[in-house]
Amino acid sequence: MSNIIYIGYEFKVNPLQPGIEILIAELGYSGFESFVENETGVTAYIQKEEWNESILEDVQILNSDEFEISFTFKEIEQTNWNQEWEKNFNPIVVDDMCSVRAPFHDKPNTKFNIIIEPKMSFGTGHHETTHMMIQHILKNDMADKSVLDMGCGTGVLAILAEMKGAKPIDAVDYDNWCYLNSMENVARNNCQYITVIEGDATVLKNKKYDIIIANINRNILLNDMETYVSCLNENGSLLLSGFYNDDIPMITDECEKHLLKFEEKLERNNWVSLKFIN
Known part of the structure; x- marks a missing residue:
């Protein structure tokens, strides 16, 4: 060869x-x-x-x-x-509750233990936005909630949602590498209720969710907000990240235009994650 x-x-x-x-x-x-x-x-x-x-x-x-x-x-x-x-990927622990590690790392003493091989996919938990989304999932009730992980990357957020009792779960990414990587990581963590879908917001037609997780970027979030809101069940939650403090007014205005109410903000190194409810 x-x-x-x-x-x-x-x-x-x-x-x-x-x-x-x-x-x-x-x-x-x-x-x-x-x-x-x-x-x-x-x-x-x-x-x-x-x-x-x-x-x-x-x-x-x-x-x-x-x-x-x-x-x-x-x-x-x-x-x-x-x-x-192996030399450059270290395991992480979020709020002493959730660990994200590779197969070759020792298993830490945390309630939720996620094993991934990220390859080139985004979402190891090291980035501020993924870290904050993990915090949101840890704090929110996921039991028997239908969940969308939009822009799933490695699938780590969908995997944690299932570990917290969510079902069913759709994990969507338009990038083929991310789609394949999420499929591998879902199988590696023995998940039973996650469907990985290759595509963008157009694949969400006629779908409904109790919780939507969208960790992408400001422009895509603004462009697809109407679709997310149409997919959100009554009393649902929308968790957003992938943008900075300066972007908050623009994101908030768009959410309020669709009658969403702000509930919580997380911040990490100038990156921001917001929770809205309907």
Whole structure:
């Protein structure tokens, strides 16, 4: 079997946060499949056969006035990605109740123990938005509630919802890699009530849920808010994240336009998560 050749990009990012998180998310959508964070930024890898000279054209953060980002790149021979991933992925614990770890980590003493292999999918629990969504799920009654995890990434939020008694659960993501990764992680955690769906908000037609979890980004949330509200059962809850403090007025205005009432705000390193009810 011939070696796979990768192109490795070394990005220097200032300020590091939230620059690295935004950069990784945008690079993932552009086809990069592995990331290793370091003290000055992040190294990103893409298979040479998937690479082209305009690969960074849609990476908008590179043109942002808010961040200084420089990079170099070079060809790299085949790398043991599992080994690299093991070195750089640490287990997390949220509120001493929920752990998110890889199969090779020791099992911590927490009530909820989620095992994932995130690959390039978003949602390990390390990012502020996923962390806050886990906090919301831990605090809210999930027993026998129908749940939508919109933009499910690794499936970690849907998995925790089932562990807390929710059923049935739909986990939706338009990215094929996330869809496949969620399928793997749902099976790995022996979940019985989660249906993973590849698609966007158009797949939600005629569906109803008691709780909708949407951890995406501001523009998609605003665009799809009407769909989410139409899918929300009476006395339902809408949990939103993927945006900053400065975005709150815009998100709140859109929710209130659809007669949703604000109930709770969580904040972590300028990222925000909001809970609304109808």
